[in-house]
Amino acid sequence: MDLQQLRDRIDETDSEILSLFMKRMELCRGVADYKKKNNLPVFQGNREQQVIDRIKALTGDPELENGTAALFATIMDISKILQNRTILEGTPDYICPPTELERATKIGCQGTSGANSETATRMIFGDRDIIYYRTFEDVFQAVQSGELDYGVLPVHNSTAGSVDSTYDLMAKYFVYIVKEVVVEINHCLAAVTDMPLTEIRKVYSHPQALAQCSEFISENSLKTADYGNTATAAEKIAKSDASEKTAAICSVECAERLGLKILARNISDVSVNRTKFVCISRNMQADPEADVISVMLKIPHTEGSLYRLLTKFCVNGMNLIRIESRPIRDGSFDALFYLDFSGRLTDSRVKATLRDLEENLEYFRILGTFKN
Numbered sequence: 001m002d003l004q005q006l007r008d009r010i011d012e013t014d015s016e017i018l019s020l021f022m023k024r025m026e027l028c029r030g031v032a033d034y035k036k037k038n039n040l041p042v043f044q045g046n047r048e049q050q051v052i053d054r055i056k057a058l059t060g061d062p063e064l065e066n067g068t069a070a071l072f073a074t075i076m077d078i079s080k081i082l083q084n085r086t087i088l089e090g091t092p093d094y095i096c097p098p099t100e101l102e103r104a105t106k107i108g109c110q111g112t113s114g115a116n117s118e119t120a121t122r123m124i125f126g127d128r129d130i131i132y133y134r135t136f137e138d139v140f141q142a143v144q145s146g147e148l149d150y151g152v153l154p155v156h157n158s159t160a161g162s163v164d165s166t167y168d169l170m171a172k173y174f175v176y177i178v179k180e181v182v183v184e185i186n187h188c189l190a191a192v193t194d195m196p197l198t199e200i201r202k203v204y205s206h207p208q209a210l211a212q213c214s215e216f217i218s219e220n221s222l223k224t225a226d227y228g229n230t231a232t233a234a235e236k237i238a239k240s241d242a243s244e245k246t247a248a249i250c251s252v253e254c255a256e257r258l259g260l261k262i263l264a265r266n267i268s269d270v271s272v273n274r275t276k277f278v279c280i281s282r283n284m285q286a287d288p289e290a291d292v293i294s295v296m297l298k299i300p301h302t303e304g305s306l307y308r309l310l311t312k313f314c315v316n317g318m319n320l321i322r323i324e325s326r327p328i329r330d331g332s333f334d335a336l337f338y339l340d341f342s343g344r345l346t347d348s349r350v351k352a353t354l355r356d357l358e359e360n361l362e363y364f365r366i367l368g369t370f371k372n
Contacts, residue, residue, distance in 0.1 A: 021075070028079040032086035042083045043359050048076055070304055074311055080360075081315050084352035094345045094354075096286040096369065099178050101125065101279070104149040110136050114254030115231030116183050120277035121152040123181045135228065136165050140173040143280050150178070156276045156322070157185070159269050160211035166278075167326050170296065170367060171336055177294050177368030179279040179287065187213055187230075187273070189264040190255035191247040192240060197222070197263060204233040205249035208275075213249055216267040234258055278370075286345065290369040292321060293350065294340045298363040301334070309337075312356055316349040318342055321372070338367070345369055 001009070035042065055072045056065045101124060108131040109117040121130055131148065133139045139151040154163045187209060191200070197220045203210075204227040210217065217224060227233035227248075234250035238258040247263060248255075255262050299305040313320055322340040343350040357364045 024075065025079065025082060028082055029086060031079075032083035035083065036087045041359065042080050042087060042356075048073075051076065066303070070307075073304065073308060077308055077311050078315050080356055081312060081352055084355050085348055088348060088351050088355060091351070094351070094366075096284050096345060099281075099285040099287050101150065101179065104128070106147065106149040107131065107152075108133055108139055108142055108148045108150075109152040110134070110139050111229035112231045112235060114234065114251065114257050115229050116185060116251060116275060117152060117154065117229070117277065118231070119251075120154070120181050120183045120275075123183070124152065124179060124279055125150075137169055137172075140169045140175060140280070143175050143282055144173045146282060149281070151175075151280050152277050153280065154208070154275050155278050157208055157212060158272065158274045160208050162324050163208055164326060167324060167338055168329070170338070171326070171328075175280040175282060176284040176366075177278045177370055178281045178285045180292075180370050180372070181277050181279075182274050183277060185212065185268065185273040185275050186252055186266065187249050187268050188252050188255055188262050189216075189247050189249055189267055190234060190258075190260035190262050191237060191242075191245075192260065193242040194261045194263070195245065199245050200247050200263075201245040203247050203249060204236060206230050206233065209233075209249045212269060212273055213267045215269045216264070230254065234260060280368075284366070284368060286369045287371050289371045291342060291344060292340055292372045293343050293345065293354075293369045294338070294367040295354075295357070296336055296338050296363075296365045296367050297357060297361050298328075298334065298336055299361065312353055313341055316353050318349065318353065336363070342372070 052069050052072060055068050059065045059068045104125065105128070107121060107125050107128060109121045110133050111117045112132050118130060133142065136153055139148070139153060142148040143151040153166050155166050156162050189203065200222060203217065203222050203224045205224070206229055207226045209230050210224050210226070227236065230248070230250040231254050233248040234254045235258065237246055237248040238260055240246055249267070252262065252265065299309055310320070319342040320339060321342060324338040325335045326338070328334045328336055345351070354366065
């Protein structure tokens with residue numbers, strides 16, 4: 001056979017496979033109806049592994065065993081998704097009261113006045129009073145205890161990537177994301193007095209700011225030191241003696257407010273530099289227009305587990321906006337995954353996906369829903 005004939009035969013075979021796939025899905029709908037009628041769970045014991053073992057044994061070609069296992073695992077994942085949709089049809093939505101951002105009086109963020117965190121907080125809460133905390137963890141503790149109604153923290157920068165400490169604290173504290181805002185970051189290098197860059201002995205700033213300006217730092221052979229916040233780093237420099245020859249990376253607004261001399265402007269590695277901030281609450285709340293759901297989960301150390309996880313979102317037609325992973329820090333090499341995906345809690349496909357994840361993962365938690 002020539003190439004075109006082979007392709008024609010493949011098309012014929014694909015049609016046969018599709019026909020059998022549709023037949024299997026129809027049978028799965030029957031299974032779902034039976035389980036719903038008899039109040040049985042979608043996932044039942046070792047049934048899935050029994051199917052995989054049987055298929056591998058029937059393959060007859062060792063080189064294709066893993067391929068057939070992956071094929072049928074995907075088919076079974078699709079089946080479970082369809083079953084969940086059927087079983088959950090007509091069930092109540094997730095209970096999620098509306099946000100109370102307009103009435104909030106106890107609002108906090110990390111750092112001090114002039115920090116980018118303040119800018120993000122004011123984007124949400126306007127000119128209301130802000131309580132400033134020394135560390136990110138202080139903000140989480142205050143929100144979880146009820147000391148704050150809402151807290152605002154950075155999660156991701158378009159240049160330097162994720163703010164790892166925020167993700168780690170999301171795993172430690174039971175709080176929920178209720179809103180997200182994006183702040184344009186405009187870094188400058190500032191000091192108490194004007195001086196050549198070659199005379200600067202050390203530059204202080206938050207690790208994220210230092211990472212965002214890494215090219216400028218390298219080009220000018222500057223020594224750096226981590227500091228809790230860009231604004232508090234600027235305050236440290238403002239209180240220092242000129243003879244110390246130190247500087248800070250902070251916002252232009254912060255430098256001007258503190259009366260610092262701006263030694264260099266627009267020092268970020270890229271001209272468009274943005275940071276996403278999240279607003280967290282003690283209780284799960286939802287904006288009526290919320291169209292993104294954030295979750296945290298742990299997947300097993302088995303072949304194809306991440307691939308199978310992503311398949312669930314693909315089958316349900318939900319776009320993954322962000323996926324991050326962080327070590328659990330318990331001495332193992334396990335990791336927690338953080339996913340943001342498009343969808344609404346009232347959508348039957350979303351409910352089916354969340355139910356699937358709740359039933360089949362060792363650890364799963366909804367982190368919140370918000371407007372993208």
